[in-house]
Amino acid sequence: MEILGTTLRICLDDLETLDRSVVFYERLTGSRALRFERGGVSVAAVGCFLLMSGPESELAVLRKVSATIAVEDVDTAHATLTEVGAQVLAGPVPTPVGRNLIAVHPDGSVFEYVDRRRP
16 A cells, blocks of 8 residues: 555634634645535645644544545555554545545554545
8 A cells, every 4th residue: 555645634623713724824835725514524625734623522533533644545545454453443435535534553543544536
């Protein structure tokens, strides 16, 4: 399984802070934010940063995921992760831009794996 890149996850307290942060990260990275909503959470993807704001109950879960890892194919990632001893907690499931899964590595680290393949 080839890792294509990582995205740093940033949970923010409210939508106003998210909006201000989008401006900062757009200027920092020189790229425009891709904004969408998922499960009651407002999300802005800016370069290698994923900014999220929403209900605390949702953010508490999102904060447990260390990073998002881009892969060519989530199904291949699922097979490899299982083979090397990770536990897949959720997925693969469709997302606004492809598919994802959540896995716990043997050391307890939690990561999201994503691809750009639309189901």
